[in-house]
Amino acid sequence: MNKIFKSRLILLFITVILLLSITLSGCNVQDSSNEVGKDQLAVHFIDVGQADSILIQFPNGQTSLIDGGNRDDKDLVVNYIKEQGIKKIDYLIATHPHEDHIGGLPEVINTFEIGKIYMPKKSANTKIFERVVKSIKDKGLKATVAKGGIDIINDNDLKFKIIAPNSDNYSDTNEYSIVNKLEYKNISFLFTGDAEKESEEEMLNLGYNLSSDVLKVGHHGSRTSTSDKFLKAVNPKYGVISLGxxxxYGHPHKEAIDTLKNNNVNILRTDELGTIRIISDGEKLILPKNIESNTVQNTTVEKSIYIGNKNTNVYHSEECSRLPNEKNRVIFNTKEEAEKSGYRPDKQCVK
Structure with missing residues (x-):
């Protein structure tokens, strides 16, 4: 082997090694599968089996965690949050003091920087509830008592508020569940914890705007939640059920599934799909690719809206050629919402 050939062989070997090193390091650095784009909202329904845990990444850079699964889920929840590159939970929400909702929260509180904590005015004589309270106290924090009407975030394009509980005394602990409404531009989510029909009826009677694109179905799909009247008011495109x-418990119950199907709601279940992450830019929903085609036909769903004219009290479809000037417009998510507000349809463009 002459010296020139040997030198070229060595050079080729070094080049290959360098290329492999760059490629491998690039895979580690460039993997952006968990990144959320600028001005995007991401809602993660974490698969914690027969329990609830929902991570929210707001477009303003803040975060919220609604519930923390069972005690056995503590490492799963903590690791999932870390995988998103999150170091602080700005708004920690413990919907109600049942173990399958607060079980992993002591570990979350001990691991991450915590901003505000919201809990209902309901305690429990359980060790896990005592651990949650102790973790809050040990970190020098205090919980805010949650009740309907509290704004957590109230910006122009981003709103996150509490709309339940609305009473101080319920016979069932589930009814104390914190219910949150999240709105980002023209997209909205409703998170219901384990709230049942009594709380649903209160929200309806108090006149809250419940209309939402995505509903976290109450109480793991139990027959005690998701009444037909409540579901019609929410009118969601998707209903997410967190269950094992x-x-x-036989969740989801047939009665709840039938109600969802009868209202043309696409059902997404963590026991079938695993963790479900939904991203939005405020105008459309981007759904996970692992959703089967017989559940949802398209992974990107455009938001349908109706545009009202403040001067004429007539509402139009967004494709209508007779839309009012921007300053005279009012936006409605459904025909029912427009008509309840005293608007009548433009008969030529609203079918």
Whole structure:
């Protein structure tokens, strides 16, 4: 082997090694599968089995965690949050003091920087509830008592508020559940914890705007939640059910599934799909690719809106050729919402 050939062989070997090193390091650095784009909202329904845990990344850079799963889920929840590159939970919400909602929260509180904490005015004589309270106290924090009407975030394009509980005394702990409404531009989510029909009826009677694109179905799909009247007011495109496979409660109950199907709601279940992450730019929903085609036909869904004219009290479809000037417009999510506000349809463009 002459010296020139040997030198070229060595050079080729070094080049290959360098290329491999760059490629491998690039895979580690460039992997952006968990990144959320600028001005995007991301809602993660974490698969914690027969429990609830929802992570929200707001477009303003803040975060919220609604519930923390069971005690056995603490590492799963903590690791999932870390994988998103999150170091602070700005708004920690413990919907109600049942173990399958607060079980992992002590570990979350001990691991991350915590901003504000919201809990209902309901305690429990359980060790896990005592651990949650102790973790809050040990970190020098205090919980804010949650009740309907509290604004957590109230910006022009981003709103996150509490719309339940609305009473101080319920016979069932589930009814104390904190219910949150999230709105980002023209997209909205409703998170209901384990709220049941009594709380649903209160929200309806108090006149809250419940209309939402995505509903976190109450109480893991139990028949005690998601009344037909409530669901019609929410009118969601998607209903997410957080539950475990072959659970002892028979969730989701047939009655709840039938109600969802009868109202043309696309059902997304964590026991079938695992963790469900929904991203939005405020105008459309971007759904996970692992949703089967017989559940949802398209992974990107445009938001349908109706545009009212403040001067004429007539509402139009967004494709209508007779839309009012921007300053005279009012936006409605459904025909029902427009008509309840005293607007009548433009008969030529609203079918």
């Amino acid at each position: 496979k072959n659970n002892d």
